[in-house]
Amino acid sequence: MSESSENGRRDFLKKGALGVTLAAWGQLVFSCAPEGGHDHAAAEGADTVKVLTPDGQLVEVDQSHLRHVHHTQDISYEESRTGLPGRKFVMVIDLARCTNARKCVTACQKMHHLPPDKEWLTVKLMKDSEDSEPYWFPKTCYHCDNPPCVKVCPVDATFKRQDGLVLVDNTRCIGCKFCMTACPYSTRVFNWGERGEPADMKTHRANAETSIPGQVGTVEKCDFCPDMARMGQLPDCVVACPNGAFYFGDQNEDIVTNGSETVRFTELIAERAGYRYGEELGTEPRVYYLPPTDRIFPAEKGLEELPEESRKLYEDLF
C-alpha cells in the first residue's frame, strides 16, 4: 500500500464504516445451502431469521443453523507473516462500558469456529483491592510490542508482524506450549483435542491470519482478526459489543473506532487516563484500558445472564 497517510486514514475510516454496515447485516451463510452457494442474508436478534435461498425463496430458519464464515482474501505466506504495510493496530477497551454481556466472546467463537468452551477472548471479574468495587475486564491478546511468547518460540511459529500483531502459524507450531508458560496474561489456548469444526473448514487453506482450520496439538489465540482488517473491517468482538466497549484502530493514524464513534487514539487515552495492564512486566501491550470509572451499569448486572455454575466463580468478589 503506497498511499499517503492522509489517504490511508480516509481509507481506514471508509472501510471502518463499511465494516460496521456489513457486520450489522451479519455476514451469514445458510449452512443448508447447496455446495458453493454463499448467500448473504439479513439477521438480527431473534431466534429465527429470514434468509434467501439460492433459488430465490425467502425462508425462515433457526438462527443456530446459521454460521459466520471468514471471507478471507487469498494472501501469500509472506504477506501473512509481514502484515499490513504502514499499519500499527491498537485496541482500547473501555472498562466503564463492559457489563459482561459476553457478545464479544460468542462473536469471536462464531467467527473462529471455536467450541463454546474455548475462549480466545475472556471476560474476567476483577477486584483490585478489598474495598474497591469489582468490574468486568475483557481480555484479548495484548499483541505485546515486547512479546515474551515470541521470544521463546523455538520454531518461529509465533511471530510479531510489522503492523504490531502477534500471530500463530498453526502449520508451524510444534505444540511445545512454551509460549503459553511465557505469556503472563494467560492468553494462549491449546488444541488439546480436535476442535470439532465443520467438515468443510478442513479444506480451508491454513494461514496465520485466520487460524482456520484449527490444528490439534497446536497453540492458538486472539489474532485481532487481521483478515477482517485486510478487508477494511473491524474485528468481530468490536462490532458485537452492544455497549461499544471495544475501540480498534491504527496508532499510526491515531484513530480508533468502536463502530459508532471514531476518535483520536491519543486524545481518548489522555482524557480517560488509559493504561496498559501489567505495565511493570515490560511486555508493552498494544491494548489499552480505560479505567472503570462512572460505570454505565453496576458489575452485578453482569451476573444476570450467567449460568449458576459460572456465577459461583465470582461469589467471593461481591
Place this chain on the structure above:
Amino acid sequence: MKTVDLNKKQTAILQTFGPQLEKSGTMYRLWVGFLLLMILFGGYGLFRQIYIGHVVTGMRDHAVWGYYIANFVYFIGVSYGTAMLAAILYYFKVPWGRPIIRIAALVAFISGVIGPVFILLCIGRFDRLHYLFIHARVQSPITWDVMVISTYLVGITVFTYLLLIKDFAILRDTDKFEFPSWRKKLYNALALRYTGTSEQDQQIGHSTKSMAFIMVPKVVLAFAVLSWIFGMTLRPGWRSSIFGPSYVIASIATGIALIIGVMWVYRKLYKLEDYLKDEHFRYMSLILIALVGAFGYFTLSEYITSWYTSMTWESKVTDKLLSFKEFGWAFHLANFFGIILPIVVIAFRRFRTPTIITALSLLVVFAMWVRRYLTVVPPLETPLLPIQDARPEYVHYSATWVEWSLVLAGAATFFIFFTLVPKLINVVPISDYEKETN
C-alpha cells in the same frame, strides 16, 4: 592375536560375576517380564495420546506442563548430576571412587536417555519435531536446550563407553565362561580390538580423561540452559536467580541417592562386599547430606524472601506451597523426608550403615521428585489474572492414567536397564585392578 592378561585379583572379580553373566533364573525372568509389561502399558498410553490428542492427559490451558515436564527435568537432572560425579571422580582419580564411577556413568547414561523422551511426550506435534532443526530460532531457550542435550548425550555415551572398553576385551578373551557365539561376537565388536598394549592403554586413558574434563563444563552449561527454560519466563517461582543453582544441587543429590540405591542392590545380589565397601556408602552419604543441606538452604532463601517481601503474585505461589489446603502436605513432607531426616540421621556416625543410608536415599529420590513437581505445577496454576473457569480440570492439574502409565514406564526403563546391564558386563570394573598384584 594378543589377549588381555589378568592378575589374580582380576580373575577373582571375573569369577564373582560369572554366574549372572552366564545364566538367568526364573525370578529374574519374571522381573524382566513385569518391567516389560509396564513399558508396554506406557506404550499403550502413548498410543492413546497420539491417537486422540493431549486431552487424554490432565494438562489443560493453565497447567500446560505436568508430570511429563517434571519427569523430564528430574531424569535429565539426575543424568547431569551423576555425569558430573563420574567425571570428577575419574578426573581427579579419587581413590575410593573407582568402583562407583562405572555405576554413576551408567545412571547418567540411562537417565539421559529417559529424560528427553518425556519432553517429547509433552510436545503436541510429533510429526513436526524436525522443525526444531529446520526452523530453529536461536533466541529460544528450547533451541539452546536441543543443542546442549544432543551434544551432552553424545558426550555421556562416549564417556560411558570408554569406561567399558577394557572390560569388553576381558570378556572377549576369557575362556572361563560358555558364552553363546553372538555374545562373543558382540564383545569382539564392542572391545574395538583392544589388546592391552601400552599404546592402547595410553590412548584410552587419555581420551577418557579428556572426556571427563569436557563433561564438567558441558554439564554446567546443560544445567544452566535447562533451568533457564523456566528462569526466562515471567512466572514467580520460576524466574528466580537461585532456580539454576538449586536445581543443580538437588539433581546431584538425587543422582547420588540413586547411585547408592543401585550400589546396595548390586552388592546384595552379587555379593560385592569386597568392592562396594561400607566406606563407599559412608562417603556417598556424606556428600549426599552436604548437598541436600545446600538444597535446603537454597529452598529456604528462595521462599523466605518471597514470603517476607510478599509481592502479591509471588506470594500467591509461596502461599500455595505452604498452605495445607493446597500443596502444603507435599511440600513439607518432601522437605522433611528429603532434607531434614537424612541430615539428622546421617549426622550420627552409628547410623551410617549401608542399609540405613540406602533407605534414606530412597526417601531423597522420592522427595526430590515431589519437589520437581512442585516447581513445575504450582507456578502454572497461579497466573497473574484470576483463572475463573467453571471447569475444575482447568483450575487444578491432576495427572491421568496415561501420564501415570508413562511415568511408570520411565521408571521401568530405568530398572530394566540396570537389570540387563549385569548380564552384559560386570558392574565392578575389572580393568581398574590391573595394577594390583594380589
